Amino acid sequence: MGNWQPHRHHYTTQFSVIFWIAALLLGLLLLAPIDAIGQLFSSITILIAISLCSREANHTQKHQHFFRTLALVLALALSARYLLWRGIYTLKYSDILSFIAVWLLFAAELYAGITSILGAIVNAFPLSRPLLTLEGIDKDTLPTVDVMIPSYNEDEDILEVTIRAAKMLDYPKDKLFIHLLDDGGTDQKINAENPTAAKAAKQRRTDLQALCKRLQITYHTREKNEFAKAKQCK
Incomplete structure (x- = not known):
C-alpha cells in the first residue's frame, strides 16, 4: 500500500486544483447570459480553451493528466451551457404533436449529456496499475x-x-x-x-x-x- 500513497496524493492535489478551476468557470458561465449571443460567445471561448488544453496535454508529459482532466471539465461545462440554453429558450411548441416531438428530442439530449458526464468521470480518473513482469520469478x-x-x-x-x-x-x-x-x-x-x-x-x-x-x-x-x-x- 505504501507505493500507492504518492500516486494518490498526486491525483488528490490535481483534483483540488481542477475542482476550483471548474467551480470558477461554472460560476462565470451561470452569470453570463444564456441567450443565443451569450451561448455563441461562451461556446467559442470554451472550445478555444479545450483546444489549448489538448495541445498542452500532448506536449507536456508532466502535467498531461491535469490538462486532460481540465479539458474534460470544460467539455462538460459546454454541454451544461447547451442544455440550459435548450431548456430555457428553445422548448416551444404549437400543438400536442410538436410538444411530444420537442420533449422527446430534449429527453434524448439529456440522456446523452448524462452519458457524457459518466464517461468523463471514468476518463478523468483512469485506474493505474503497476507494470507486471516475469523478472525475478521462478x-x-x-x-x-x-x-x-x-x-x-x-x-x-x-x-x-x-x-x-x-x-x-x-x-x-x-x-x-x-x-x-x-x-x-x-x-x-x-x-x-x-x-x-x-x-x-x-x-x-x-x-x-x-x-x-x-x-x-x-x-x-x-x-x-x-x-x-x-x-x-x-
Whole structure:
C-alpha cells in the first residue's frame, strides 16, 4: 500500500486544483447570459480553451493528466451551457404533436449529456496499475496456460494472424499451449446432406489442420455444432 500513497496524493492535489478551476468557470458561465449571443460567445471561448488544453496535454508529459482532466471539465461545462440554453429558450411548441416531438428530442439530449458526464468521470480518473513482469520469478513455479481460439467461419489468413499473435505472448514457451477450436469443420458439417457444404467443411478441416501443424499448435473439432461456442472438442 505504501507505493500507492504518492500516486494518490498526486491525483488528490490535481483534483483540488481542477475542482476550483471548474467551480470558477461554472460560476462565470451561470452569470453570463444564456441567450443565443451569450451561448455563441461562451461556446467559442470554451472550445478555444479545450483546444489549448489538448495541445498542452500532448506536449507536456508532466502535467498531461491535469490538462486532460481540465479539458474534460470544460467539455462538460459546454454541454451544461447547451442544455440550459435548450431548456430555457428553445422548448416551444404549437400543438400536442410538436410538444411530444420537442420533449422527446430534449429527453434524448439529456440522456446523452448524462452519458457524457459518466464517461468523463471514468476518463478523468483512469485506474493505474503497476507494470507486471516475469523478472525475478521462478519460472518452474508458473502454471501452464491454455489459450483457446474458437472459430466458425473465419478465413485461414485471419486465424493465422490470431495464432501468431497468441504465440507472441510473453510467457515461457514450454508452459504455453494454444488450441484452435474449429466449429466449421465438425463431423456434422462434413457429413451434411448438401454435398457442396460438406465438401467445403472437409476442405476447411484439412486446411486448418495443416495450418495448426505448421504453426505447432493443437487442432480440435467435435461431432456436432451444439451450444454457442466450440466445446466438448476432441
